[in-house]
Amino acid sequence: MTFMIVQLISSKAIEAVQNLFxxxxxxxxxxxxxxxxxxxxxxxxxxVVFPLLKVSRKSPEETARLLGEELLxxxxxxxxxxxxxxxxxVRIVKSFWEGFxxxxxxAQSFGVDNQTSGKPVVVExxxxxxxxxxxxxxxxxxxxxxxxxxxxxxSGKNVAKVNLVNDRGIHICKSMLAWKLSGVNETPxxxxxxxxxxxxxxxxxxxxxxxxxxxxxxxxxxxxxxxxSLSDDQEMLSFNIPGSDGLNDYEKNxxxxxxxxxxxNYESTREWKIDGILKEHFxxxxxxxxxxxxxxxxxxxxxxxxxxxWNMMNEWVYAGFDVTYKRLGVDFDKIYHESQTYLFxxxxxxxxxxxxxxxxxxxxxxxxxxxxxxxxxxxxxxSDGTSVYMTQDLGTAQLRANDFDPESLxxxxxxxxxxxxxxxxxxxxxLGRPWADHIFHLSYGMVELPEGKMKSRxxxxxxxxxxxxxxxxxxxxxxxxxxxxxDFDSEEAQELYRIVGLGALxxxxxxxDPRKNMLFxxxxxxxxxxxxxxxxxxxxxxxxxxxxxxEAENIRFDHFEVNDFHSKxxxxxxxxxxxxxxxxxxxxxxxPAIMASYLYxxxxxxxxxxxxxxxxxxxxxxxxxxxxxxxSLTATVIKNGMQLLGIEVPERM
RNA sequence: GGUCCGGUAGCUCAGUUGGAUAGAGCAGCAGCCUUCUAAGCUGCUGGUCAGGCGUUCGAGUCGCCUCCGGAUCACCA
Numbered sequence: 166m167t168f169m170i171v172q173l174i175s176s177k178a179i180e181a182v183q184n185l186f187x188x189x190x191x192x193x194x195x196x197x198x199x200x201x202x203x204x205x206x207x208x209x210x211x212x213v214v215f216p217l218l219k220v221s222r223k224s225p226e227e228t229a230r231l232l233g234e235e236l237l238x239x240x241x242x243x244x245x246x247x248x249x250x251x252x253x254x255v256r257i258v259k260s261f262w263e264g265f266x267x268x269x270x271x272a273q274s275f276g277v278d279n280q281t282s283g284k285p286v287v288v289e290x291x292x293x294x295x296x297x298x299x300x301x302x303x304x305x306x307x308x309x310x311x312x313x314x315x316x317x318x319x320s321g322k323n324v325a326k327v328n329l330v331n332d333r334g335i336h337i338c339k340s341m342l343a344w345k346l347s348g349v350n351e352t353p354x355x356x357x358x359x360x361x362x363x364x365x366x367x368x369x370x371x372x373x374x375x376x377x378x379x380x381x382x383x384x385x386x387x388x389x390x391x392x393x394s395l396s397d398d399q400e401m402l403s404f405n406i407p408g409s410d411g412l413n414d415y416e417k418n419x420x421x422x423x424x425x426x427x428x429x430n431y432e433s434t435r436e437w438k439i440d441g442i443l444k445e446h447f448x449x450x451x452x453x454x455x456x457x458x459x460x461x462x463x464x465x466x467x468x469x470x471x472x473x474x475w476n477m478m479n480e481w482v483y484a485g486f487d488v489t490y491k492r493l494g495v496d497f498d499k500i501y502h503e504s505q506t507y508l509f510x511x512x513x514x515x516x517x518x519x520x521x522x523x524x525x526x527x528x529x530x531x532x533x534x535x536x537x538x539x540x541x542x543x544x545x546x547x548s549d550g551t552s553v554y555m556t557q558d559l560g561t562a563q564l565r566a567n568d569f570d571p572e573s574l575x576x577x578x579x580x581x582x583x584x585x586x587x588x589x590x591x592x593x594x595x596l597g598r599p600w601a602d603h604i605f606h607l608s609y610g611m612v613e614l615p616e617g618k619m620k621s622r623x624x625x626x627x628x629x630x631x632x633x634x635x636x637x638x639x640x641x642x643x644x645x646x647x648x649x650x651x652d653f654d655s656e657e658a659q660e661l662y663r664i665v666g667l668g669a670l671x672x673x674x675x676x677x678d679p680r681k682n683m684l685f686x687x688x689x690x691x692x693x694x695x696x697x698x699x700x701x702x703x704x705x706x707x708x709x710x711x712x713x714x715x716e717a718e719n720i721r722f723d724h725f726e727v728n729d730f731h732s733k734x735x736x737x738x739x740x741x742x743x744x745x746x747x748x749x750x751x752x753x754x755x756x757p758a759i760m761a762s763y764l765y766x767x768x769x770x771x772x773x774x775x776x777x778x779x780x781x782x783x784x785x786x787x788x789x790x791x792x793x794x795x796x797s798l799t800a801t802v803i804k805n806g807m808q809l810l811g812i813e814v815p816e817r818m
Numbered sequence: 819g820g821u822c823c824g825g826u827a828g829c830u831c832a833g834u835u836g837g838a839u840a841g842a843g844c845a846g847c848a849g850c851c852u853u854c855u856a857a858g859c860u861g862c863u864g865g866u867c868a869g870g871c872g873u874u875c876g877a878g879u880c881g882c883c884u885c886c887g888g889a890u891c892a893c894c895a
Binding site: 579585715 | 820821822823824829830831832833834835836837838839842843844850853854855856857858859860875876888889890891892893894895
């Protein structure tokens with residue numbers, strides 16, 4: 166079985182040109198494309214002959230006609246042709262399509278390669294911080310990572326899904342400190358909160374406590390100023406600003422001026438409008454932040470009490486994440502933790518220093534000079550010898566190379582880190598890592614809300630669990646309104662709401678080109694009509710309904726002979742035929758959106774076919790069998806294709 | 819300011835290495851359920867593909883310029 170009719174036409178056309186004009190033209194000159202609907206009465210595929218005019222020295226119409234005639238001679242699969250302007254439209258013989266349907270309609274795994282081979286593609290995605298629950302942005306990341314992994318597998322690659330959990334650092338310490346200071350010993354069990362939510366709440370509490378503490382300190386400082394009389398009608402204010410001892414005179418002076426401005430403003434308006442310089446200073450010297458930093462140092466020194474608290478709270482978060490991941494339907498083959506990998510980059514830095522790729526500055530910080538590559542100098546070790554993000558990523562990349570001996574490393578990370586990954590790849594290349602050439606940053610765009618960006622401070626963050634709840638609730642409301650599943654028991658109904666609600670969410674996000682920023686409009690996302698997941702799921706359920714009836718009536722459809730296709734039949738068959746190539750295309754572009762778009766078009770094609778033609782009521786047995794076979798194949802393709810998006814399909818809805 | 823990404827219908831998005839008359843959905847309007855699931859189907863309305871110049875037989879697609887939006891350029895992650 167060949168899925169390469171397009172390549173066949175192209176190669177035969179090259180042969181035809183050779184025969185006709187004695188010239189060998191490259192395949193790039195002979196683009197074969199699906200004939201546009203207006204000319205489907207002439208053919209299935211089209212060739213553009215304009216590039217051949219130089220060698221044919223004839224008019225476009227004449228060139229196309231000659232080529233068409235030669236093609237008919239060379240290609241038994243070509244049945245007839247038509248010419249419009251410079252376009253040659255070729256009709257493929259019915260028996261070819263008939264053979265295709267016969268060969269595939271009962272193959273459950275049509276289009277998806279279940280034989281994977283070669284070195285693995287390592288796909289990193291999700292990569293959450295453990296101080297906050299997952300939100301809409303993570304949802305896009307997770308859905309993309311999972312779907313791309315599925316698509317790569319279906320295209321024949323071995324895939325390893327990995328997650329790099331950021332479980333250490335100042336953010337986690339903030340949650341830990343706020344929890345400790347609260348003194349209430351709240352746990353997921355005692356509060357009934359999901360672990361990640363609980364820890365996230367303390368992170369928020371830290372932030373608000375920090376703001377309050379800072380404002381209080383500032384107000385106190387401002388109000389407890391001293392007055393010095395300079396003369397009868399002039400006086401000078403002096404503020405006793407804590408933590409300013411180490412500053413130089415200029416900086417002290419700036420702070421005094423900033424404090425005076427703030428005070429004067431307060432005097433005249435009775436409102437606190439704190440000057441920026443002052444605010445920055447008080448944040449920098451915040452006792453709360455100092456405590457958090459002290460905690461991080463204790464953590465790095467393996468202080469048992471700190472480690473215990475850290476472990477406990479991280480476990481809460483993981484339990485919470487697991488629930489969200491499971492519900493989202495994503496999983497990982499290996500999970501890395503930064504707490505275990507953050508020191509790994511240092512050896513690589515040492516190696517780079519020896520080989521001269523990196524250099525040390527006078528303050529003993531380590532850098533790489535990328536100015537020759539149009540980038541800047543980049544820090545790799547701080548002057549105190551500690552590592553930065555980039556250092557860690559060098560280490561984890563090496564670790565992954567050791568663990569998997571991968572064909573390539575794919576990073577599903579937001580586009581705000583484009584620069585970071587450009588630098589990462591470049592450094593590894595300079596360090597002579599051959600696999601560095603196969604680092605691919607799957608850079609996806611931000612998810613925005615109608616009000617603009619999500620801001621945790623403004624409470625506009627869309628929580629992943631809440632979002633799924635809402636989608637499932639909408640699916641339920643919609644299903645109940647339609648009233649088609651009265652015979653479902655409660656468990657079956659719940660399962661359907663889940664499948665449809667999540668299908669809607671996943672499709673809504675995955676149908677957009679990953680690279681582009683996308684708008685998440687809640688009103689649009691709960692629409693289940695048109696270009697949506699539920700529409701495609703519905704099409705599947707509809708087909709299954711027909712197939713169940715056929716089975717009940719004992720109708721077999723393993724035999725059919727076709728004299729002519731209805732245009733709706735051939736449109737559908739050719740769409741189905743293009744599924745394997747679409748999987749390859751989606752894999753090559755790392756784009757679930759290509760698959761989503763294909764499935765939508767297919768579902769639409771099927772619905773018009775379904776509407777226009779009878780299936781079970783068709784009297785001609787051969788036609789009935791063909792239509793059932795096409796229906797069955799469409800169901801398979803929808804199921805397999807949706808599975809590549811991580812979307813399930815219901816047998817009934 | 820440097821670098822990168824984007825700008826297609828009122829809104830959200832498609833548009834394969836340059837190919838025929840730029841397509842869907844939503845919204846709006848008009849139809850189609852005693853007939854295989856109406857979460858469906860059919861029709862209508864809606865475009866200076868941000869703007870300009872260029873390359874080409876042919877440009878939404880490639881090049882240059884301008885305008886607008888976003889990201890990034892930390893001893894943060």
